[in-house]
Amino acid sequence: MQVMYVPRPLASIIKLTGRDRVQFLQGMVTNDVTSQYPSTGLRAFHLDNKGTIVYPMTVHTTSDALYIDVEGAPAGEIISLLDHYVVMERCALHDVLGSAESFWIMGDIHDVFAGVDKASDGHILTFTIDDVQIHALPVLRRDGPCFVTWSAAGDLTPLFAGAGLIRGTVEDAEHQRLTAAIPAGCTDFTRILAMESGITGSAISFTKGCYIGQEITARIDARGRTHRELVLLEIPGDVTSHEVRTEEAVVGQIRSSYSGPNGESFAICHLRNEARSQPLYVGTLTVTSVRNVV
Numbered sequence: 001m002q003v004m005y006v007p008r009p010l011a012s013i014i015k016l017t018g019r020d021r022v023q024f025l026q027g028m029v030t031n032d033v034t035s036q037y038p039s040t041g042l043r044a045f046h047l048d049n050k051g052t053i054v055y056p057m058t059v060h061t062t063s064d065a066l067y068i069d070v071e072g073a074p075a076g077e078i079i080s081l082l083d084h085y086v087v088m089e090r091c092a093l094h095d096v097l098g099s100a101e102s103f104w105i106m107g108d109i110h111d112v113f114a115g116v117d118k119a120s121d122g123h124i125l126t127f128t129i130d131d132v133q134i135h136a137l138p139v140l141r142r143d144g145p146c147f148v149t150w151s152a153a154g155d156l157t158p159l160f161a162g163a164g165l166i167r168g169t170v171e172d173a174e175h176q177r178l179t180a181a182i183p184a185g186c187t188d189f190t191r192i193l194a195m196e197s198g199i200t201g202s203a204i205s206f207t208k209g210c211y212i213g214q215e216i217t218a219r220i221d222a223r224g225r226t227h228r229e230l231v232l233l234e235i236p237g238d239v240t241s242h243e244v245r246t247e248e249a250v251v252g253q254i255r256s257s258y259s260g261p262n263g264e265s266f267a268i269c270h271l272r273n274e275a276r277s278q279p280l281y282v283g284t285l286t287v288t289s290v291r292n293v294v
Contacts, residue, residue, distance in 0.1 A: 003107030004168035005149075005160045011102050012075035013137075013150065014068040014082075018091030021066050025059070028082060028212065030194055032205035037061055040140040041069070041123060043203040045194050046082070047213025051220065053197065054081070056189040060137050062122035067096070067137060069148060072186030102150040104173055105165070109136050109147045112163050129159060141184060142176035174258045178266035181232040183293045188230065188255045188268050195220040196270065198230035198293040228272050230255070233282070234289035235265040241283040244269055251275035254282070268293065 016025060025033050031044035041058040048054055055078060060067040070078055075095040083093055105112065109125070117128040125136040125147075134156065136147040149156070157167070177184060189197060194204060194217050206221060220226060233244070238259045244252035252271035259265045267282070271290070280287035 002164070002166050003105060003112050004172060005157075005165045006104045006106060006168040006170060006173045008071070008102045008104060008148070009170055010072055010074070011097075011148075012068075012070045012073060012078055013096040013102065013148070014070070014075060014078055015094040015096050016066040016068060016091060017064065017094065018089070020089035021091040024086065024089040024091045025066055025068075026208065027210065028085060029057070029059070030204040030211060030213070030217065031059070032208040033059055033061075033066065034208075035205070037123065038140075038202075039123075040138045040146075043140070043199060045189065045197070045203055047194055047211070047217070049213055049216075051193050051195070051213040051216030053189045053192055053194055056185065056197075056203075058137075058139055060123035062124050067124065069137060069139065070186070071184055072190075097150055100150055100152060100154070101156075102148055103156065103160075104139075104141065105136070105147045105149055106142060106144075106168065106173065106176060108145040109149070112165060129163075132156075132159060134159070141173070141182060143180040144176075146176075171258065174256070175260060175266075178232070178256070178258045178268065179260075181266075181291050181293050183230050183255070183268045185256075192228070192230070192270055193217075193220065193226065196226050196228045196230065226273065228252075228270055230293050231269055231271050231276070232289075232291040232293055233265075233267045233269050233271075233280070233287050234291070235267060235282050235285050236288055237263055237265065237285045239265045239267055239282060243282070244271060244275075244287070245281045246275055246278045247281075251278075251280070 029044040046055040058069045132153045239257040257267035
């Protein structure tokens with residue numbers, strides 16, 4: 001199968017440098033940035049003091065920096081918020097992309113750029129092709145290899161085409177993400193409690209030190225349950241409403257969705273837990289499956 005490249009519509013990559021970078025970020029996010037990172041980066045949330053998600057992110061580490069990848073928010077906004085908390089720490093936040101575009105590569109980048117000069121530093125890979133440096137970070141966004149790529153050299157599309165990649169659409173990327181039941185970005189996560197994210201096991205550490213929103217998060221964990229959670233719905237038709245209902249009431253809101261070529265749809269939904277065992281409806285359609293997200 002050919003490998004696709006897909007332009008990311010709104011995304012930011014923040015580079016955090018300085019000797020106190022780990023200490024600073026440790027107090028800003030839900031996960032333990034001192035721990036061993038998964039190969040696709042460390043999923044985490046920045047919360048407000050009520051335990052509500054402000055920014056979902058994936059954190060990557062290199063020898064001299066932390067890279068923070070956020071889908072769905074501009075870099076200036078993220079940097080302004082986080083910089084507000086830098087007091088005595090010796091660290092700095094940098095907008096990696098600036099005006100440059102970033103892309104998903106939906107497949108194994110090592111196969112795509114086999115035989116070219118390659119360097120690695122922690123999670124970040126750098127490929128050099130005709131004096132152009134392409135940087136790549138592995139991410140969890142499909143059932144298979146996926147990478148975020150960018151370059152300071154400008155437009156990468158001619159180079160991708162020359163390497164045999166085909167240009168895909170955001171809809172193609174969403175299809176692969178949602179069929180794999182992976183929530184991502186501000187569209188899915190913001191304005192819900194971290195404990196309702198459906199990925200608490202991979203995005204929240206319950207043994208690390210303090211961070212913003214930890215008290216509420218720990219209190220909900222001690223209670224042992226939430227009222228709502230992100231889930232994946234399978235629907236036999238196009239999504240025409242953002243409301244999910246039982247016979248009696250609205251019980252959920254669709255955050256993102258994709259309608260496939262065979263008429264089926266997949267949707268990330270913020271759903272009341274007690275409704276999972278009941279018949280659910282989106283518009284006039286009956287939901288055929290409710291699955292946990294990953």
